[in-house]
Amino acid sequence: MPKSVDLPLYLDNASTTPLDSRVFDAMTPYFLEDYGNAASTTHIFGERAARAVKESRQTIADAINAQADEIHFTSGATEAINLALKGAYFAFGQSKPHIITVQTEHKAVLDTCGYLEEVGAEVTYLPVDSEGLVDLDELNSSIRKDTLLVSVMAANNETGVLQDIKSIGEICKSKGVMFFTDATQAYGKIPLNVLDQSVDMLCFSAHKIYGPKGIGGLYVKKGIQLTPQIHGGGHEFGLRSGTLNVPGILGLAKATQLCLEEMEEVSTRLRKLRDDFETEMEKARKIKVNGKNAPRLPHFSNFQLLNEEAESFILRNRNKIAVAQGSACNSALVQPSHVLKAMGLGDKEGENSLRLSFGSPHIAKDFINKKLFKLFN
16 A cells, blocks of 8 residues: 655645535536536526526625625636726726726736726725735725726735725725725635625635635626626626536535634634744744734734745745745745735845645644644744
């Protein structure tokens, strides 16, 4: 028999999560038995697939207090972001070309805004303070008569810092501008309520919540008209054409359901795990936490190493731990984080920062922290 492999401790759940076995079980029948096309409802195979999609859409809508026909499935959050920003600009940009976003947004937002600038949009990139938070007064004063929308992420993908999206939504609502939030990291981790938080558009992705890769979605408040970015068949209420990924949609819905059911317990335990680690490491003067005084997702820890270079730590522990360094959204590139730079850190401080993102399997606190402490000593 082959020898068992001692896998590294996986602490990069903000990048992607393992598929929950319960999610896998929910998806399997739609690969092997109920494999019909959800748009082919003239026979029982298509009817079963369509029914499963309808139920899944309702589950996801209920999770954020939306209506089922306000949920549009995409290949993931990046596509949803492009649909939201490009769709809004190409629909209304001639009369309202101004967009407001934040310097610490995910590259999917920043690069899309950069493209829109090339085709005529005006974009204001708001700064953040040393904790990574937006100044709400500055946001309010930046809104103009020709402002189309405000795009502010709910939770930062590098630091886990939570923006006050309820207050941001209220400001946008009072000024009559659309509010889009990238909730990719927050979805399934903290309560989201699009009505209470005055959110007009919101994106999410399954692979951040123990679901499959390649499926996500965009909530679009009823009445908002977007220009479709993918044409050919009029699927998803005419907003996003293409044969539906039925197993993926089922997986997204099941993962959503599980996250909601277990949110309170998992959040409490992961927060304690994270806080115990940070307290011990700061006490030993080994790390300095970035964004420590801001509200954060319970499973995120972004910190500077004080006694060792991050690159040497990663190389030394390559077979022992999986963590993120530099900008987490640049494929195959390790660069000084634009998020940390916007928070006032220098290149060296940014390059020497690591992101640990715990996951729900990491409930054996004593074992995990004992193993972690050993790696950092």
